[in-house]
Amino acid sequence: MSIPNKINAEHVQSSIEEINKNGIPRNRTFxxxxxxxxxxxxxxxxxxxxASKYTDNNSGALAPNVFNTYQAxxxxxxxxxxxxxxxxNTETTNEGFKLLNLRIVNNKLLGTINYSFINQEDTQNKIYSTVIIGPNGTGKSNLFRIIIELFRELHSQSLGGARFYNVDGRFDLEFxxxxxxxxxxNLIDENIAAKFTIAGEVAQVFLLKNGEIIEFGDAQFPLAIVANSIMLTDKFPVLNNDAEKFPIYKYLGVRNTPQNASTRSYVRRTVDYIVSEKDSNAFRSGLSKVTEFLGINxxxxxxxxTINAPTFFKGExxxxxxxxxFSDLEEKYKGKEYPPQKLNxxxxxxxxxxxxxxxSDFCNRLFSEGRLQKNRxxxxxxxxxxxxxxxxxxxxxxxEAELLDHLRAIGLLYAPEISLNQSGEYNLQESSSGEYHFFSSMVALMATVKMNSLIFLDEPEVSLHPNWQMKYLSFLRSLFSDENYNTCHILVATHSHFLISDLEGDNSKIIGLKKVNNSKDGNNIQVVDLPRNVDTYGWSAEDVLYNVFDVLTVRNKYxxxxxxxILDLLSKGQPNEVNRLPSNKYQLLLHLKDNLKDIDPLKQVVMSILKKVE
Structure with missing residues (x-):
């Protein structure tokens, strides 16, 4: 279903008159x-x-999920x-890449829901951040997976490949x-869809540019899609074989296959990212910021x-x-079904x-130049x-990275390690979990994020001290402060109220997710956008809990x-307005009465005020 072609100018005029009379609902603004x-x-x-209400069909208002803004x-x-x-003719534009919106209909995991990822009024002169915050079970990780899978599917079709059908239900991904x-x-007018065929069959999915259907081959993409998580249970796609090639996608996680994870492999990948970095000055500057943040030298x-140093690292x-x-090794495993990988x-x-x-020359050069240090x-x-x-x-x-990797692959070197220096040298895997995860994540991000990148960070607060959590987003802005990164968009999924106390309001957005029981539309997840005029930058954890989560803590300063x-309002009232309050303030008092704990002394103050105003 889409916009009925029976809607005419008179119907639109009737719609305008109704709006003039009744106003515009908060959730239907432009x-x-x-x-x-x-x-x-x-x-x-x-x-x-x-306008649909005023057609001959008289079928009521048209549901907003059956057509999009551009069709309207x-x-x-x-x-x-x-x-x-x-x-x-304004200066505020979506320069570079921005993820705008995702509408999901009848998805098995997320149900029917709409996510709006940016505030259009925000400035675009810095890297943009969208923080999605909510308890377990609100689909944050699955949301990220769905977005990546949709881009992967579109990329495949742009190269003449097939759909993957890894996202069920109906969807509209807008960027x-x-x-x-x-x-x-695939949320589009059936009459329009019937005009387009692929291999003789009516198309089921479409790509629009500024509201007009275009060929998949004309699709544009972010220069990089980067997915970072240090959790063993992250839901990001892990792509391994040629059939899954998606070159703009970089997975920065601990899993080396969809089923297996390895911290050693994670460190090796971190080294690979370091080696692949082309701008060494900017990269080393970023490393200095990371070590300063961690408080290490x-x-x-x-x-x-080395492995087998007496044979291969003696200069001969x-x-x-x-x-x-390797001939001796081959003879040892002759006739066996699985020879060692290094032999292959x-x-x-x-x-x-x-x-x-x-x-061979490299091994000898390491010896002759005195670069082989004693280990213990x-x-x-x-x-x-x-x-x-x-x-x-x-x-x-x-x-020398390629030579080192060859020696590792044939079993003459162990996988690389990274050592840090604080109050004595220690390797990365011996560091605290917070240091390990923070350092590895930041190095990987610095090496993979480009201009026009889409960056997913799933629960970055894991293992981080609350003080680090409160500084995390500020540090990211500092790390990617170069103007080339102004065109990027970061999406963060978190449980942490500490994380959003450091979020600047003019180039960021907070999306709250709530579990809803017995909802009328059958959806168990509700999106709650924090109003744009509420700036969380510099908020305390109590402010965030109260304003975003609606959690009332004992002795909450906010x-x-x-x-x-409210007491100030009452004290300044005119004699004929004693003990009277605006409706919104009265409703707030009722809310506090019902939700503050009995042990909280503020509840007694609330009760006293209510007695007066009632």
């Missing part, structure tokens, strides 16, 4: 497009919804009405790239430990050394011209170290301030 009549502004979708503004334009884009608005959707070392390694070692890798590298000779007394294991703070050492790691304001 975000971008509006109908302008006699200098009054009317939301295009709400106008169409009401185009329909009204065709009827001759003046539709205004409030961002025309902007440099002010062009794209919508990937500005010393970060990547190191590798040759092609024959490699041939004999060696046999592949032998076929690549010059690779084994390069590895009495051990033959040697250490190959690179100090990331020093530019020359950083560049040397990048230059509540005390509210009650103080």
């Amino acid at each position: 975000d971008r497009y509006f109908l302008l009549i006699s200098e009054k502004k009317y939301p295009v979708k709400y106008v169409i919804s009401l 503004q185009k329909y009204l334009t065709n009827l001759g009405f003046n539709i205004i884009d409030k961002y025309d 902007s790239i440099n002010n062009d608005i794209y919508s990937y959707t 500005n010393s970060i070392e990547v190191y590798y430990l 390694t040759s092609l024959e050394t490699f041939r004999k070692y 890798v060696y046999q592949r590298l032998v076929k690549e011209e010059g690779v084994i000779k390069s590895l 007394k009495g051990s033959s294991i040697k250490k190959i170290a690179y100090n990331l703070v020093e530019e020359s050492s950083f560049q040397l790691l990048k230059k 509540i005390a301030d509210e009650i103080g304001g």
Whole structure:
């Protein structure tokens, strides 16, 4: 179902008259497009919804989930009405990439729900942050997975591939790239859909650009989609084989397959990200910010430990050394079903011209240049170290990274480690869980986030001290303060009220999720947008609990301030208004009476005020 073609200008005029009489509901205001009549502004979708009531069908107001804003503004334009884009000729635009909206209908996990990810009035001169906060069971992680799967599906179709059908139900994913608005959707007018076919069959899913259907091959994407989590149970896709190739997607998590996780693999990936970073100066500057935040010395070392050093790291390694070692290994496993992986890798590298000779020369060079450090007394294991703070050492790691990885793959080096220096050197895996997760996450983000990136952070507060949580988003803004990152959009899923006390209001949005029992529409999750004019920056944890979660804590200063304001109102009233309050303040007192704990002394104050005003 979509906009009935029987709606005409008279029906629209009747809709306008109804709006003039009854006003516009809070949940039906406009975000971008509006109908302008006699200098009054009317939301295009709400106008169409009401206009449907006045057609011959008399079927009532049209539900907002069966058509989109662009269909509404185009329909009204065709009827001759003046539709205004409030961002025309203004400085506030969705520069770069922004995720705008996701409407989900009849999804098995999320039900029917609409998420609006940005405030259109916000400035776009900094990286934009959307924080989605709510208790367990409100679908935050599944929401992130669905968004990524929809982009992956669209990417596949843009290359002529098939849909994956990993998202059930109906959907409309809306995003902007440099002010062009794209919508990937299967929520579209059946009459329009019938005009488009794929392989002779009516299309089931569409891509729109600024309200017009376009070919999938014309799709635009964020330059990178980055998914970060340190939880074993994150729901981000882990893509491994060629059939799942999605090159703009980077998974920065602890799982190395959909079913398995490894902290050692996570560290190795972190080193890979360090090596792949092209702008070493900016990267090392970011590393300095990370170490300063953690309160550790500005010393970060990547190191590798040798295996079989007496054979390969004594300065006498040759092609024959490699041939004999792996021939003996092959003989040992002859006839066995599963030879070691390092043998398979060696046999592949032998076929690549010059690779084994390069590895032999590298082993000898490490010895002759005195770069093989003692690891511990009495051990033959040697250490190959690179100090990331020093530019020359950083560049040397990048230059030798492929050789090091080959040696690791054929079993002559252990997987890399990262050492930090606080009150004595220790490796990353020996650090506190908070340090480990924070450092690894930030390094991975610095190496993968580009301009026009979409970044997902799932519960970054895990293992972080509350003080670090309260500084987390501020640190991210500092880390990505370069103007190239102004075009990025960060989505954070969290349980932590500490996290949003550091959120700046002019380039961020908070979306609250609540569980709802026995809802009329059958949906168990409710979206609660925090009003834009409420800026949480600098709030205490109590302020956040009261304003966002509606949790009343004992001796909450914010509540005390509210009650103080009511007492002030009463004291300043005129003689004929003694003991009278505005309705909203009275309702607040009733709410506090019902929800404050009996042990809270503020409850007694509330009860005393109510006795007076009642």
